Amino acid sequence: MKLSTAEENYLKAIFKISEKAKKSASTNAIAKQLSTSAASVTDMLKRLAEKELINYEKYKGVTLKVAGIKQATQLIRKHRLWEVFLVKKLRFSWDQVHEIAEQLEHIESEELIMRLDAFLDYPKFDPHGDPIPNADGKFTIRSQTPLSDMHKGQEGMLVGVKDHTTEFLKYLNSLNVKLGTMITVIDSVPYDGSMSVNLDNKNVIMITATVAQNLLIRKV
């Protein structure tokens, strides 16, 4: 089924909300995610329900039907593959690619994505450490912990970030923190959750609890 860009974006939003909350997505949550009005969301939900992509009952939230999940997953696959292309091939920085990928993900061509995937050597993760679903929609899973949950002395590698905003990523750039950086917890302050951590066994820096919550570590 051929969907409009707007329809695709709604499905992706519902997918992301359900994934995070592990329950049905509310009208307001979708509106917030897409920076649109609740009224617009209701309109669109009717249309998506009509097309059998979501389960929708007035005043209850929505969940994706199988067809909807498939569409959302493919869209995420396309988004993340394009992000890899932009970073690996065009040498964009990880804080510059999201906007462009938001556009590229809507290009319609199965063949294009197959070839792009091959060209990039079938990457499993995008530049932010998010898993790229394969052509069948399967995500690679990986054990990871927010740095904020780690204790003094524990060590691991940065494998992902939760916050994808340009501001956060640029801040990490300024700290010289990137995917692959080895992080060891030197100390953590119970009072405010801030931490001092060692980077690649070189320098020690201080970070706030908020930052620590947004750094995903694979422990060694």
Place this chain on the structure above:
Amino acid sequence: MKLSTAEENYLKAIFKISEKAKKSASTNAIAKQLSTSAASVTDMLKRLAEKELINYEKYKGVTLKVAGIKQATQLIRKHRLWEVFLVKKLRFSWDQVHEIAEQLEHIESEELIMRLDAFLDYPKFDPHGDPIPNADGKFTIRSQTPLSDMHKGQEGMLVGVKDHTTEFLKYLNSLNVKLGTMITVIDSVPYDGSMSVNLDNKNVIMITATVAQNLLIRKV
């Protein structure tokens, strides 16, 4: 100025028609080019005139203003760069890329095109031999003759095609005719304009006048 996909496509259509006919584009010609109704064209022309992109007077044709030429040229640049990417990097065949490039050309990011251009090593021509305007909108010009205008004994290299349809390009594939192929006119039949030509000093084939008109040769 940020334009919609539809607006961009109209500007490109007007550019192509004016380029070929070397005069103003008529409502009907634009409608035909875009497979839409004349009424829709009139609607859009009013909008584009309002935005100072075209010169439009009722019942006269339209011409592009400077801003319109700039937009159309940039769009063509993007289209052709993406076609190069698809063929050179993703290994698509030249008959498969136009549709996808029609979508990709509307992705909005100056930075993306700059980087894509560099990644592709600043190509001057696309996979169909069409010139790629540079960032300033300048086209490389090249002397070329339709094969149909050449005479017995003349020789040259295939540098472009006039017809960009999948059917024509696939037919050329089947003849093993591609950009770079050396073509020598063995004989031409005045009666119907058909020709027998030698390819790369190997085999001789027969082609019709129509085919010969669509092959652009740089004579040696």
Place this chain on the structure above:
DNA sequence: AATAATTTTTAGATTAATCTAAAAATATAT
């Protein structure tokens, strides 16, 4: 120059996607 043919424009509808404001339903707090 009058008539016919063609082209172009206008008029009026339609569809997707959006909005604001008001009404209705649901959830929360007293």
Place this chain on the structure above:
DNA sequence: ATATATTTTTAGATTAATCTAAAAATTATT
């Protein structure tokens, strides 16, 4: 359990882009 607050839906408009059918303007033909 009633009142209040929040969420969600409906009602009614708007805008871009399209369409068909009819009217108007232009061009071609007798």
